[in-house]
Amino acid sequence: MITPATAVFIPFLGAILVVAAGNRASRLRNHSLVATGCVNLAVLIVIALDRGSHAEAQVLLETLPGLRIAFHVEPLGLIFALTAGLLWPVTSMYAIGYMEACRDEHRTRFHALFCVAVGSAMGVAFAENLFTLFLFYEILTFSTWPLVTHNRTPEAVSAGRVYLGVLLTTSVLMFLLAVVVVGNFGDTLSFRPGGVLGSLGPSATTVLLLLFVFGIGKAAVMPFHRWLPNAMVAPAPVSALLHAVAVVKAGVFSILKISVYTFGFDSLESVLRHELIMWIPAVTILLASTIAMKQDDIKARLAYSTVSQLSYIVLGALLANQLAMVGSTLHITMHAFGKITLFFCAGAIMVFANKKYVSEMNGLGRAMPWTFGAFLVASLSICGLPPTGGLWSKWYLAMGTLERGQMGLLAVLMVSSLLNLYYLTAIPFRAFFLGGDVDRGFLENRASMVAALVTTAAISVLLFFFASDLAGLVTEIKT
């Protein structure tokens, strides 16, 4: 029997397999890692095809009356789970190659915790209520802390402190408080189409919305974004899957899901009389893009770009109309494929050419054609240019702002896209066209890593053609 719980537990099972195989049977460990990812993906696809039969909540445990650990299948979670599930085996292959190239000693711990993190992302995706969501949100926080501090260097440890400090402070002080408020004043903690806050007044709803938006620190809405650039001390696969896909997307996905199923568009309408709220993510979009332009460290630049892109999704959630919701959901997927490619490329440049600053990239294009080619394609997707999937999510988001009549926000989206175009394409441009006289020979000598980044870049292009299917899935939600 394949249920959402299966998809949540398979990665945890994978963690056990990885630990059991250990460093001594490293081949077995690597194979079981990739195999777990593939099985998990297959399970997700089966669930997606058969989604009609999983509409009922699947209750695993009832901790207290009203506090249930339960899963259900709905379009938003399905798209998030599929995105993470599709990228996981690819990242596993990349991670195996990367960790071998780095001659890391703690590979078993690394891979096992990676599985746990993916499992908790699945838990967030399929959570049927706020308690389950919060539970897996916190497991995700704690399981990624050892990954951020993986190198055990003083800067990694202090970055880990910022990471945990920001995420825990926001989640305990604001997110949990918001969950408590919903638990005590809302109808139920469960996610219901149309919302569960019938009896709450507009001002209380506004406060609650702010608690969620800032309390879900993983969405990195300014001023609670500092953990994300700090987390970049982690090995590249962690930055790629976790800090471009699983962790940050778990944050924005939570905000999106809560705005659709806990607030409901009608409740949000009453809040949106305060237009200022919509400008919170808008300010983050612009500021983060501006900061990204000034970063020379390639991973820091990508991190600030992520902060900016995450707020696109938050903005879409706050616009409270169907077009924006479709845009936000699509952007979870489109940005995931684009950004993971960029991080794969950054890691590959680090491993193959031992370079991490943008100013050192000149002339690397000839030595690493696949890497910089993929980088260019992914940059186009992040900026929202054809022929990549990123076009469609930005399109829907833009339509969403128009439907709300917010020309100012539309302008923000457009300006930020221009900034993206500038600071992202500058990197392959330098590699291909500047300082080309240096001949370094061909550097891309690890097939698994190159294959991974080419795959994700290719999927970014494919998504240009299949976006309508995803959009169709989202419109199944009754709002």
Next chain:
Amino acid sequence: MDSLIPALENHLPILQVIVPLLIAPFCMILGSRRLARGIMVLTAGIMLAITLGLASLTLQQPVITYDLGGWAAPWGIEYRVDMLTVFILFTINLVHMLASVFCLGRQDGNLGTAARPAFYTAWLLCIAGLNGMVVTNDAFNVFVFLEISSLATYTLISCGREPLALLSAFRYLVAGAVGATFILLSIGLLYMQTGTLNISDLSRVIAERGSDRTIILALAFFIIGVGVKCAVFPLHDWLPNAYRFAPDSVTVLLSGTATKVALYVLIRFLHDLFGADFGFAEMPLDMVLVVTAIFGLLLVPFIALRESNLKRMFAWSSVAQVSYIVMGIGLGTRLGIEAALLHLFNHAIVKTAIFMAVGIIIARTGTARIRHLGGMAHRHRFASCIMLFGGLSLIGLPGTVGFVSKWVLVTAVVDKGWWWLAIPILAGSLASAAYVWRIVEIMWTKPAVLKPEAPAARLHWVEWLPLSVLAGLALWFGLNASLITGLASSAALGLLNPGG
């Protein structure tokens, strides 16, 4: 045999107390340390069995009374067992059972040369006194058992190996004596005004004649006196050093039993003796308790954060956690008491497990200094993981028992209409995250400071077995808390509506 069991059944309330009391001297008389240890564990098992027997009796009959020596109350001493009593008895006897097994460990890092048979006598007297305080329905009897357990506790603490153990035992003696005297004064004033010592009778008389200044004074004396024994902030001064210098097994025992029983006495006296109307409607006791609790749970974690000794750090954490229980009691509502009882049980099992894990590490490395902990997680995996799990529960993360009790507490404050209290509760959780994670960071990411001890000491079953039981319970009740919540809920209901 068939006639023996029903005969014993009627005497279970007194057996709970008299068994350890009678057996205790034998540990000393027999003079053999091995025998004494065996006797101790056996007694602990018998006491847990008696508690379970009492529990099954209360399922049939909510209140069991027992007249000592056949003298009827209010003239004689009455023992009274209801759901609340059973809840506390189960908590302390479970912890005692596991602590006794843990005490068998061949190397108790802090237990000095004093591990003579007399140590086990004091141990049994301590737990006998604590059980007595729980089952008796006689105010003066509470004081007597309080003194028995306190004197035994002073002895146990002074058995610590370090010289300062004597000083901290003495300081606890002074603080404890003041506390006990205050309680005695309170009981004396009550007796003066009412002429009775039976708790139910006292409650009836107070309700009939109304309160006067003497009764108010008695309440004040009682709150301060019992506050010292509970280590309620700011009356906690004795606790950190007492826990720090006591032998490890004694710390394990005390953290799960002593303060918990004092908290029980607080609940029992407030509701059954003084009456909730007097304490919470006439007197602003809710404000007093809640405000002290807020200070405790917000300030104490910062003291813990600066602590350099692992044992004392977790002792400070106990002071902070007691504040949550006091806050629940201070609400005075059914949900508040339910939250207090839940947190009492949860904290008892979690903190006992943590102190056991600390004890295991101290026994191996000979040090409890936090800066010596670097890299310890890789050398003592089991103990470190338990400490991590316990720490997560102290923070109150979902999936742990700490979350369950804090959730019920937050529901209780919202239910009373004091929803703003949710903010200090959550802030307190966050503050405890700071000191817990300081330890985790050192243990997992810092390089080792001490040379690996040789030979690598393996875990003995008396060490891992009780720890696993506690961890299993904590895990299970964290995920599926309906059983323990149901018990706490019916205990709270039984306290507030003794009739139905």
